[in-house]
Amino acid sequence: MKYITGVDIGNSTTEVCVGQIDDKGMLKFLSSASVETTGTKGTPSNVKGITRALTDALGKIHRKIEDLSVIRINEAAPVIGDTAMETITETIITESTMIGHNPDTPAGAGLGTGYIYPVDEIDRLQVDRAYICLVNEHIDYEKAASMINELMRTYEISAVVVQKDEAVLIYNRLNKKIPIVDEVKYIDKIEIGMKAAVEVAPEGHSIIKLSNPYGIASIFSLNAEETKHVVPIAKSFVGSRSAIFIRTPKGSVKEQAIQAGELSIYGEKSLERVQVDLGADEIMRASNKAAPIVDIEGESGTNIGIMIDNIKKSMQDLTGNDNSVKIQDILAVDTLIPMDVKGALAGEVSMENAVGIAAMVKTEHLPMEKIADKLQNETGVYVKIAGVEAVMASLGAWTTPGTTLPLAILDLGGGSTDAAILDENGLVKSVHLAGAGQLITLLINTELGLNDLNLCEHIKRNPLAKVESLFHIRMENKDIKFYEKPLSPKLFGKVIVMDKEKMIPINSNITMEKIVEIRKSIKKKVFVQNAVRALNMIAPDNRLRNIPNIVLVGGSALDFEIPDLILEELSKHKIVSGRGNIRNCEGPRNAVATGLLMSYKGQGKVL
Incomplete structure (x- = not known):
């Protein structure tokens, strides 16, 4: 024994x-x-x-x-999952640039346009044009309101920009109600004397003019080329309640873009090259065409080249062998990433198309x-x-x-998706693919812009809810849950993760419905796509219908929705799947x- x-x-x-x-x-x-x-x-x-x-x-x-x-x-x-976070649509802002801002506590409603100056300098300027007042942190709200009311006797004051969180306090003291945007941290960096526009939408609505490139073009008389350059900033304000656009001097804000780059996929019999900016579908088409893959390289000096080099270097450092590290599979996924808007006043971002890539590194x-x-x-x-x-x-x-031979399995792990089929004679055919649970967490973190992988791991694994009062929450499936004791006031109005009985708040303005949509979409892109890809490789005669049933194993098979998403897809091929x-x-x-x-x-x- x-x-x-x-x-x-x-x-x-x-x-x-x-x-x-x-x-x-x-x-x-x-x-x-x-x-x-x-x-x-x-x-x-x-x-x-x-x-x-x-x-x-x-x-x-x-x-x-x-x-x-x-x-x-x-x-x-060893499998390393990484994401190539380069934008597909390059953002290059050079001529006739704009800067924008979207605070949480604006006041008033409407669109105000004019030339932007400090509130204490306008009384020395000409009176035949409109102005937007700048109120820095050294002027308190009572004095600011008094100064603006006095200016309104002579000047057309169309809007106000405030450094501190005092928009509502100033607005309540004005004789004429105009839109006010506050929390402009870098107010001292605003170019004085430039033409600007301030828009605040009524409560429950979002701005219309400044989230539309053509609306901006109308206000600032932009040509077609200049309009193209403000698209990323306009996109960053879609769904926002307020915004500022300021036309800065020619060329004062510049951005240099690094190319997405080209992937070279070396197969046993062919070499396939594909531009990353063509998107995930083209990358996967080239990958499948080159299979079985011997190695993958990225174009030097580009985003994808840097990513591939980093993956290989990490594994070389771990193995101590410079020659043994080869990338033998990749999974490319189309995604969206928040990109900083150059010239923004408070860290605004624009959601840009990108490609997330997981690479499977095999060593000796x-x-x-x-x-x-x-x-x-x-x-x-x-x-x-x-x-x-x-x-x-x-x-x-x-x-x-309840299982019998032949038996197919999908092993849904953290770094890879494995598939195998065991026949009646004990013979096994298997495949090992890049992309699994860790990539899902990375993509959720990226698309939501949370910069918190631990929180995103909880979002991946658990359902969400919205705290609608101190005594009840609304689950993502529309169920209402009531509590006898009041919930923490810090959770009121928040979207939360229901991690067993623990409530984890998500500090973001993104709605619960949008987070759920993003979470499910990413899971489909990674695990459903990988499941079909893997099973096609091991299926008898390369036909999915020849696989009668599949057992799901691995940590990600415990997920509360991934098995159902896979079952939904495989049922189209008359395949039964379920957790082992x-x-x-x-x-x-x-x-x-x-x-x-x-x-x-x-x-x-x-x-």
Whole structure:
């Protein structure tokens, strides 16, 4: 009798399964454990997490690591997911530039145009044209309102721009109501004497003129070329309640754009080149045409070139081998990213088209051998590199009640999407593709502009709600949930993530419906696209309809909506899919670790 264990090193978690082999060669599963992966998958830093998981699993059966006869680890090819955050539509603002601003607390309503000057200088200017007053932080709201009321006796004052958060206080003291925009932090950088426009929409509405490039062109008499240059700024104000546009001196604000670049995809039989700015569909078309892929390179000096070089350099640093790192798969996804508007007064952004790219980096066996050597030295237990993840996952998925051969699996992980099909003769065909849960988190973070990966991980995994009063919330599925005790006033009016019973606020002006739309769209782009792509590669005769049913395994199979999105797509091909239940107790987790035990000496005899 001896104890053995299987270890699955994933991008996000490390899972183990402990079993016992009796004198007749029968395998009995005893316990399992899961911990966060330490370091990058497939590198020696994983050993710390492995020993922690082994200790947890063995502790459940009152055993120690030294009681083990063998530790079987999966063949873990390191996968790095990264995004090429270059805009497809380049933003170049040079001549006749504009600067804009959208604060949270404007006052009044309407459009005001005129020449912009400090409020204490206008009484020395000519009276036959309209003016917009600048009120800096050194002038309090009572004095500012008094000065503006006095100016209105002689001058046409069409709008006010305030540095501090005092728009409403000034507005309430004016004899003539005009639009006011405040919170202009860099008011001292505004070019004095320039023609400007201030627009504030009524409550519940958004601006019309300044979010329309042609509206701006009408106000400032722009030609066609100048109108094209203000498009990104106009886009940044779509849906906003207020905005300022100021026409600055010729050429005072400039932006240099780095090219998106070209990808070179080296296949076993062909070389495909594709411009990144053509979008994800063209990139994936070129990738599929070149398959099987030997390596991928990016054009030097471009965004995609920098990204590819960084991925390879990261893996070279980890493996210590400059020649072994090859990119063998990519997943390209069209997305939107917030780009800073050059010349903006308060960090405004414009949503621009971009391409997110996940790359799968494969190295030689050396990194896994280093893990095995280090783990063996630290534990004193023989360590065996036992098998490819997808193959082991197929064996583990076979323990799901109700399954039979042939059996296909989709292993939905953090850094990769794996697929495999196990036939009646025990033969396995598998594929390992880039792009999975980590890419979804990155894209959610990018499209929402939250700059908080931890929050975006919660958004990915959990449903949302809107706190509509201190005693009730509205869930994203329209259900209303009431509370006997009042909720925190800090949550009132906020969109929140329902992480079990914990409420995590999302500090953004984006509506709940929009966040849900973005979350689902990204999941479809990554996992649904990858599922179809992977299954097409392993399907008998390359026909999806030849796969009768599919078991979903891996951490992302626990997601509350990804399995349903995949089922919806695969049902079009008459394929049934669903979450696995490994060993009738683990759900979709632990498939690879379980398979590593089942493949011990090729035995399939299980108690």
